[in-house]
Amino acid sequence: MSDSLLSPVVDEDGAPFWEYAARGELRVQACAAPGCGELRFPPRPCCPRCQSFDSEWRLMSGRGRIWSYVLPHPPLLPAYAEQAPYNAVVVELTEAPRIRLVGNVVSGPEAALNSVDPGRLRIGTAVQAVFCPTDAGTTLVRWLLER
Amino acid sequence: MATLKDVTAIAGIGQTAFARQLPESEKVLACRAIIAALDDAGIAASEVDAFASYTMEETDEVEVAKAIGAGDVTFFSKVGYGGGGSCATIAHLAAAVATGQAGVGVAWRSRKRGSGPRPWKNTAVQLPAPAQWTRPYGLLRPSDEIGMLARRYMHEYGATRDHLFNVALACRNRANQNPDAMMYERPLTRDMYMTSRWISDPLCLFDNCLETDGALACVIVSAERARDCRQKPVYIHSVAQGLPAQHHGMVNYWNDDPLTGPAWTAARQLWKQADFGPDDVHVAQIYDAFTPLIPLSLEGYGFCGRGEGAAFTEGGALESGGRLPINTGGGGLSEAYVHGFNLINEGVKQLRGVSTAQVPDAATCLVTAGEGVPTSAVLLRS
Helix, strand or coil, X not given: CHHHCCCCCCCCCCHHHHHHHHCCCCEEEEECCCCCCCECCCCCCCCCCCCCCCEEEEECCXXXXXXXXXXXCCCCCHHHHCCCCCCEEEEEECCEEEEEEXXXXXXXXXXXXXXXXXXXXXXXXXXXXXXXXXXXXXXXXXXXXXX | CCCCCCCEEEEEEEECCCECCCCCCHHHHHHHHHHHHHHHHCCCHHHCCEXXXXXXXXXXXXXXXXXXXXXXXXXXXXXXXXXXXXXXXXXXXXXXXXXXXXXXXXXXXXXXXXXXXXXXXXXXXXXXXXXXXXXXXXXXXXXXXXXXXXXXXXXHHCCCHHHHHHHHHHHHHHHCCCCCCCCCCCCCCHHHHHCCCEEEECEEHHHECCCCEEEEEEEEEEHHHHCCCCCCCEEEXXXXXXXXXXXXXXXXXXXXXCCCCHHHHHHHHHHHCCCCCHHHCCEEECCCCECCHHHHHHHHCCCCCCCCHHHHCHHHCCCCCCCCCECCCCHHHHCCCCCXXXXXXXXXXXXXXXXXXXXXXXXXXXXXXXXXXXXXXXXXXC
8 A cells, every 4th residue: 555655765874774674673773882882763874972883773672652643634745645634653662762763653554544543642652563564665664552 | 252243234135025926936036135135235236245045045146146246256155954044144144244254245035935846745756864764654744743843842831722823823913014924914813723724733724834935135244334334234143053962854853852952052052142131132033934933942042941932922922012022024924934034134124113013122133043953043133
């Protein structure tokens, strides 16, 4: 269903994130310098805390909380207008609240952007990452409401 | 250390009509606004030797300089991050004039957003690297991005849609006094606001600025020269740009505290160089592409404490006669959205005493640029 939606235009810094997502893993870039380990998002060449260029990609549990959300209405790009109003959320990760990811809360990995009743969305609500392959070959990280 | 304080002044301002659709091109509109500003100052185009504009301006300084008949140009500057650059044009020209790099500077903005393309419309071909983290999920437009911050702000501090309405109404009421404003004859009511269509819930139609065709310009010279010009000088008292640590464009969700935006950074620098503080500001022109930018900016520039920006809008505080009259020409919400340049010229009008919503004896004015993106601000005084 996602082929007419926008696909991520992946850059060098972000490529590992999308490669791990394609394997069903939510990983966040972390500093690999001894004694640092600072997580950073979006990905970038070096650590803003210690300036090391050594990094690793740390596996996350995929659990998070809704930090905020909007419900976009048209005018929108056509593929999005078809599903509007839908939700777009910012999720903060449970084990690293300063790491926040934009996404969508959906009823299943490949469900429509408007597949969850917006009335069920609240700031602070627990969510779990799921992975949605797109026809363009990337895998988007989406979110299910935790039961 | 050298200081810019009151060393330069705005000597002339000019603008075109504002409308949903104007027949002339952006280049023609730019030239008209610039020539009007030079006429206002009483300075010949041949004396202009510096230009400044900001990104998303389609007309280059080479085109403008050639068209108006400028002389040799020795300083030119284009500031990044769209609407965050409006006041920085003043800052750059003030610095150039103060340091002798140029003598007569022109800042301008020309836009046909009412009838031309919107930058998010061709999103598919305009995906810079950061967009990979947001746009596939349908966070497409500036309104969506600011709406995200707005809902978090409302959640944390109890701000309501009524607070956002207070902002929209203050701007509309001033536009209703300004014959040049797009919304001159179109009053706004609470019922209209509350029943209007959503753009990106929690933001409705009236939380969004106007798409406008139009252009504005102003002329910057040394304070000494300005005193010999046609108009009363408006002194550039303090200037600042602001790009906070770990900031990330308009989708500012990735620094430690997304609700303290670039305004906070610009404000610290602005007040550090000024002879007065927020309590001494008589009138403010605060960038209002979206209503939530006003409470966020009121906090950032120190008019109230953290989380108090929404409550600040109560009781008519932003209206004429209130604690801090804002956007007295109508602002981007109701006069025209020309990427904030109309706020600069309105600040000049206030300090000349000729605004259509004149604050009595206004002698100090804060003008700010786009909040949410890397920004800039200027303090003007008469």
